[in-house]
Amino acid sequence: MSRPRPTQSDAHTALRSGLPDRYFTPDDIAEIFDVPLETVYQWRRKRTGPPGFRIGKHVRYDPAEVGAYVNQLKNVDRVAA
Helix, strand or coil: CCCCCCCHHHHHHHHHCCCCCCCECHHHHHHHHCCCHHHHHHHHHHCCCCCEEEECCEEEECHHHHHHHHHHHHHHHHHHC
């Protein structure tokens, strides 16, 4: 017995179920944190900002990881206070 072959829309739905609607660009990150774009690139080089990843030559940021990064910074400030 062979399994029914998933249709294009089923595969697309399965793939999209775990992905955000849109990944952030470095410009988005600069706007969100109200910093110059060069600061975002420095954070990436120094590995101090939100974690990003490459898709070909483009850098993208997962909104969930950006949110986790912000929460981490909030927690550090609360502990230090």
